[in-house]
Amino acid sequence: MKSLFNLNNKGYFSSINKKIIYRVYIMIRNEFKKKLGRKCKVSLLEQIVITLFKLRYNLPDRILEDLFKIDHVTISRIIIRISIYLSKLKISLPKEELYYCVDSTTLRIGKGKNKETYSGYKHYHGVKFQLVIDDKSIIKHISKSYSSSIHDKKLFISEYKNLCTKINKNISILGDKGYSGLKELKVNIPIKRNELKYKENKELVKGENKKLSSKRIKIEHVFAYIKSYRIMQRLNYYSKDKIEILFNSIANIYNLSQLINS
Numbered sequence: 001m002k003s004l005f006n007l008n009n010k011g012y013f014s015s016i017n018k019k020i021i022y023r024v025y026i027m028i029r030n031e032f033k034k035k036l037g038r039k040c041k042v043s044l045l046e047q048i049v050i051t052l053f054k055l056r057y058n059l060p061d062r063i064l065e066d067l068f069k070i071d072h073v074t075i076s077r078i079i080i081r082i083s084i085y086l087s088k089l090k091i092s093l094p095k096e097e098l099y100y101c102v103d104s105t106t107l108r109i110g111k112g113k114n115k116e117t118y119s120g121y122k123h124y125h126g127v128k129f130q131l132v133i134d135d136k137s138i139i140k141h142i143s144k145s146y147s148s149s150i151h152d153k154k155l156f157i158s159e160y161k162n163l164c165t166k167i168n169k170n171i172s173i174l175g176d177k178g179y180s181g182l183k184e185l186k187v188n189i190p191i192k193r194n195e196l197k198y199k200e201n202k203e204l205v206k207g208e209n210k211k212l213s214s215k216r217i218k219i220e221h222v223f224a225y226i227k228s229y230r231i232m233q234r235l236n237y238y239s240k241d242k243i244e245i246l247f248n249s250i251a252n253i254y255n256l257s258q259l260i261n262s
Helices: 003-008 018-033 042-059 061-068 072-087 152-164 196-200 202-226 240-261
Strands: 100-110 125-136 139-142
Touching: 018 042, 018 072, 018 152, 018 240, 042 061, 042 072, 042 125, 042 240, 061 072, 072 202, 072 240, 100 152, 100 202, 125 152, 125 240, 139 240, 196 202
Parallel strands: none
Antiparallel strands: 100 125, 125 139
């Protein structure tokens, strides 16, 4: 496909790691060969590049049609097909952890709005995802998508049974004040100013809270990486199921990049 190489020469793919492209290709090619139906004229490697390009820049499919010289309907099918493979990637993760961090993020939506999807805190409609990472900034668990009005604590409880299959239950999970009241589930949060412990020794407690915050900043860096993909930044008109596929895809790309660079 000449257009891909022309784009590559112009530097359009400078933000897409070639190591990730080839690693993804190796990981999904056997599963891809099992696909039934008519053989696609676009090679698997090219489909992966097109999908990563779409996730990174979120250009309209009609623009991609002009860039890649492929019909926009075919491009749309390619993006969803490869994103499903990406969302199901099984990546070997390190097993030794010192602690975990938990937090949630909200993505704006322009489709499927209702009372539940409106966030009074964010002042827009959206869907919420919760991530749990380890001390090495590797994503250990991704929740399913929830309406943005759900409280972080309720979301954590809903996902806890599934979360326990991915983490060591005996290791502490660091959260913000939205996860208060979950000490029995090993969730530690900053000590609040109205607590007796804070009033008794303010300086000591401030130091402890600062240490906790310095560890939790890692999860903010993970969210920043995921939202560096423009498809996660702008008003999203995909269905809720497709948003979930795309979010999981980028989260797996993140984990893959961490392992490649480690």
